Amino acid sequence: MGLSGRAAKAAILRGGVAGAAATVVLIGLGCQQTQSTNHGSASPRPPTLPTRQHTSAPHTTAAPTSAPATWPRSAAPRTIPSVRTFTPESGPGWKPSGNSRVVADLRGPLADEARMIADELGLHTASGAPHRGDLSLAVAPGQGGGAEGYTLTVRKGSARVTGPATAGVFYGTRTVKQALASGGKLPEGVIHDRPDRSQRGLNLDIARKFYTAGWIEARLRQMADLKLNQLGLHFSDDQGFRIQSDTHPEIVSAQHLTKAQVRRIVGLARQLHITVVPEIDSPGHLGAVIRRHPDLQLRNAGGTSFQGDVDISKPASARIVDQLMREYAPLFPGRYWHLGADEYLALTVKDPEASFPQLVAAAHRKYGARATVQDLATGWLNDRAAVARALGKEPKAWNDGFFSGGVITPDKNIQVEYWTGRTKWPARPPVEYLREGRNVVNLNSEYLYYVLGQPNGFFYPTGKRIYAEWTPGTLRGTQPVSDKQLTGPSRVLGARFAVWSDQPGAQTEQQVARGIRLPLAALSQRLWDPGNPPLSWSAFIRLADQLGV
Numbered sequence: 001m002g003l004s005g006r007a008a009k010a011a012i013l014r015g016g017v018a019g020a021a022a023t024v025v026l027i028g029l030g031c032q033q034t035q036s037t038n039h040g041s042a043s044p045r046p047p048t049l050p051t052r053q054h055t056s057a058p059h060t061t062a063a064p065t066s067a068p069a070t071w072p073r074s075a076a077p078r079t080i081p082s083v084r085t086f087t088p089e090s091g092p093g094w095k096p097s098g099n100s101r102v103v104a105d106l107r108g109p110l111a112d113e114a115r116m117i118a119d120e121l122g123l124h125t126a127s128g129a130p131h132r133g134d135l136s137l138a139v140a141p142g143q144g145g146g147a148e149g150y151t152l153t154v155r156k157g158s159a160r161v162t163g164p165a166t167a168g169v170f171y172g173t174r175t176v177k178q179a180l181a182s183g184g185k186l187p188e189g190v191i192h193d194r195p196d197r198s199q200r201g202l203n204l205d206i207a208r209k210f211y212t213a214g215w216i217e218a219r220l221r222q223m224a225d226l227k228l229n230q231l232g233l234h235f236s237d238d239q240g241f242r243i244q245s246d247t248h249p250e251i252v253s254a255q256h257l258t259k260a261q262v263r264r265i266v267g268l269a270r271q272l273h274i275t276v277v278p279e280i281d282s283p284g285h286l287g288a289v290i291r292r293h294p295d296l297q298l299r300n301a302g303g304t305s306f307q308g309d310v311d312i313s314k315p316a317s318a319r320i321v322d323q324l325m326r327e328y329a330p331l332f333p334g335r336y337w338h339l340g341a342d343e344y345l346a347l348t349v350k351d352p353e354a355s356f357p358q359l360v361a362a363a364h365r366k367y368g369a370r371a372t373v374q375d376l377a378t379g380w381l382n383d384r385a386a387v388a389r390a391l392g393k394e395p396k397a398w399n400d401g402f403f404s405g406g407v408i409t410p411d412k413n414i415q416v417e418y419w420t421g422r423t424k425w426p427a428r429p430p431v432e433y434l435r436e437g438r439n440v441v442n443l444n445s446e447y448l449y450y451v452l453g454q455p456n457g458f459f460y461p462t463g464k465r466i467y468a469e470w471t472p473g474t475l476r477g478t479q480p481v482s483d484k485q486l487t488g489p490s491r492v493l494g495a496r497f498a499v500w501s502d503q504p505g506a507q508t509e510q511q512v513a514r515g516i517r518l519p520l521a522a523l524s525q526r527l528w529d530p531g532n533p534p535l536s537w538s539a540f541i542r543l544a545d546q547l548g549v
Contacts, residue, residue, distance in 0.1 A: 074187035077179035078543055080521050081227060081528035082535075083193045091188030094135070094159040095180060096121050103130040104137040109166050112271055113137060117173040121180070135159045135176065137169050148229070149194030152176070154186045167273045168194070171227050178225070178547050197472055199441055199494030200527040201230030201274070202520060207237035207288070209452065209501030210255040215509045217268055222517075224272035225549050226524035231269060232277045232338060232496055236324075238287025238308040239504075247327045248320065250292045262331055270333075277396070278332045281340025282321045283312050283380055289320060296320070298346060300355040306345040312380045313362035322387050329391040337393035339384045339414070341401025344377055371407045378408040385411050396441070400427055412437060415493070418475045419443040430475035434486040442475050442495035448523070450516055453503025461497075463518030464537050470526060497523050521549055 074093060076086040104114035106127045114137055118125045123135070130136035140162040143151065150163035150172035161172035175193065179186050202223060204211065220231065235242045240253040243262055257265075269276050283298075287308040290297050296317050298309040310317040325337070349355045352373040363371035366379060381402075385395040395411075399418040402410045416433045418440050433440055442448070447470045451458035472495060473480040473487030481487050497519055499512060507515065521544045525533055535543065 071188065074189050077175065077187055077191075078182040079175050079178040080540070080544060080547060080549055081525040082533070083175060083191045084529050085192040086187075087190045087192075088187065089155065089189040091155065092157065093185040093188045094133075094154045094157060095185035096123055096135075097133055100133045100135065101126045101131075102137065103128065103134045109139060110137045110169055113166060113170045113173055116271075117176060120177055130158060130160070132157045136161070137173070138162050139166060139169060140164060145192065145194040148198075148227075149192075150175075152186070152191040152193070154188050154190075159186050167229075170224075170273050174225055174227055178549075181547050182543060195227065195528045196530045197489055197492070197494035197527045199230050199496070200228045200524065201232065201494075201496045202228065202516075203232035203234065203443065203496040203498035205234045205237070205499055205501040206242045206257075207235050207501070208239040209504035210240070210242060210253070211509060213257055213261040213265060215513070216265055219513070220265070220269050220272055220274055222520065222549060223274060225547070226521060227528060228520070228524055229273055230275050230277060230494075230496060232279060232498075234279045234281065234338075236280045236288060237285045241288040243328070243331075245324065245327060247323050248289075248292075251289050253288065259331060266332060266334075275334035275336065276332055277334060277336045277338050278328055279338030279340055280321060280324055280328070281338075281342065282310065282384065283317065283377070284309050284342065284344045285340060286310050286321075293320065298356075300349075301357055309345050311358065312376055313358045318380070318383065321384065325384070325387055325391065329393065335394055336415075337388040337391070337395055338417070339381065339388065339395050339397040339401075341377075341381050341384075342398035342420070343400065346373055347377060347403075367407050374403050375406045375408040377401070378403055378406055378410055381414070382408070382411045385414050399430070399433065399440075402428070402433065402438075404428065404432070414438075416440045417443055419445050419449070419498070420476075427476075431481050431483070431486065434481065434483075434491055439490075440475065440492050442472055442492055443498050444470070444475055444477075444495075446477055447474070448495060448497050448519075449500060450498065450512075450519070451500045451502050452512070453506035455502050460515055461519055463520075463522035463541075466519055466526060467522035467533055467537055467540060472527065472530075494527055495523065517549070518544060 071090040071092060073090055074088040076083060076088070100123055102114045102118040102123050102125045104110040104125070104127070106114060106125060114125050117135070136158070138160070141164055143162055143164045145164065145168060147165040148167045148171060150161055150168035152172050152175055153160045159176065161169050161176065163169040163172060171193070175191065176186060202219060204216070223231065241251045242253055242256045244256055244258045245252050266276050285308050290308070290310065296310045296314060298306045298311045346352055346356050346359060353360045356373055359373045359376050363373060363376040367375050381397060388395040394415070396415040396417050399416050400420050402416060416438050418430050418433065420427050430440065447461055447466050449458060450460055454460060469478065471480050472492045473484065475481060475492070497516065499516060518541065533540065
């Protein structure tokens with residue numbers, strides 16, 4: 001298969017919106033609608049990363065403010081992604097004052113969320129009952145909207161975020177942060193908000209290009225402000241293997257992440273409600289492993305080797321991949337494991353059975369006389385998926401690792417990550433996977449592939465095209481799947497924007513960050529709210545610049 005630091009305005013929030021909000025300059029944006037619109041068990045939390053100390057400050061009643069007898073009806077806050085439903089009311093709204101606190105149960109599940117938003121707004125935290133002028137956070141188990149939904153109520157000089165789970169409350173705090181940056185205050189009224197798609201994120205190839213831990217952590221913070229919730233890490237390929245290994249240290253590249261660095265990345269991700277999805281691609285894209293284990297190299301009957309491909313007729317090939325999966329599973333405690341499975345070159349030749357007699361013989365031994373090389377590859381996929389499940393993971397794989405018409409059928413419970421319509425051999429259209437009852441995640445190479453150096457006809461995708469043209473149901477090329485019943489949120493689970501490092505020297509870390517900033521913002525909008533974006537593209541860019549996302 002073949003991501004700049006944030007804008008300086010983000011410093012307004014880190015330096016304390018409480019002091020800066022009143023001086024925010026409103027720039028000309030196409031404002032969102034002011035009337036009500038409607039477009040349609042928690043894991044243990046890691047220790048809070050080091051921040052400034054928060055103490056519960058004694059509360060004093062705010063002095064009465066002179067106010068007009070009546071207030072105009074409020075306008076929806078300007079955020080990325082935009083809020084889905086806002087019911088305006090008349091009132092002064094809310095912004096931090098000298099007496100404001102962030103109130104939550106600081107011994108409960110929202111302690112991290114409370115401390116984070118307090119740090120960003122320059123406020124103290126407190127437990128107990130909220131007072132006028134406070135921002136309060138609470139989990140409301142019976143509230144609707146799903147685990148990532150929230151309600152933000154601004155009324156009578158106070159603000160309150162509630163949600164059925166901690167993730168939703170966290171996203172409510174992201175809305176608070178952005179609304180203060182864009183408008184200087186939270187508007188009076190009630191927001192009901194939730195995402196349309198459950199998987200929303202970034203896929204990062206750190207195998208072919210080394211990215212520093214600090215750079216990855218910066219991307220996580222950027223993603224969190226955009227309400228993105230998934231980071232895919234492709235850390236093994238032909239060019240490199242980028243995470244420290246204890247079972248096979250010989251395969252690790254000189255530039256790599258230590259396990260301590262990965263633990264910090266994963267800990268920050270969990271604090272930001274982002275799941276890190278590890279990927280060890282196999283049986284292709286294993287060149288870094290093969291360099292140290294040349295006996296695993298796939299060769300045809302004439303002795304020609306196939307770069308990055310292991311010989312899946314050899315038990316040692318499966319053994320080393322499974323050992324690595326078992327080693328890394330505790331390092332990545334999230335729900336998913338990516339198996340890869342794309343571009344196995346043995347299946348790209350004209351006659352795989354004639355070219356690879358050893359693969360045919362292994363297929364016959366395992367699956368019977370009618371089995372082919374395709375069946376052996378499908379069996380490899382199913383066997384690795386079984387290992388992932390035994391490790392408590394839900395498996396994913398690239399769409400070109402799923403074949404039809406064989407003796408062996410790919411496991412129905414592997415999520416299909418659809419990327420390709422550009423390969424040298426025929427690629428099955430996305431509708432086939434959907435009609436088979438499979439769930440799909442969208443990584444459409446036409447819109448969502450940022451391939452360094454732009455080789456093989458790829459080009460750097462723009463946020464504008466994603467914002468204006470792409471939909472979750474547009475899985476291949478530019479045309480969405482026509483049957484919308486097949487592409488709803490329960491079938492097309494979401495999407496990730498993918499950075500592939502084919503030509504690692506083509507861009508620096510800083511250039512990648514600048515290049516992917518607006519595409520990520522556009523993707524967040526399209527995955528959160530299925531309706532037409534409320535702003536023009538030029539207004540969206542101005543808002544992104546103002547918010548520092």
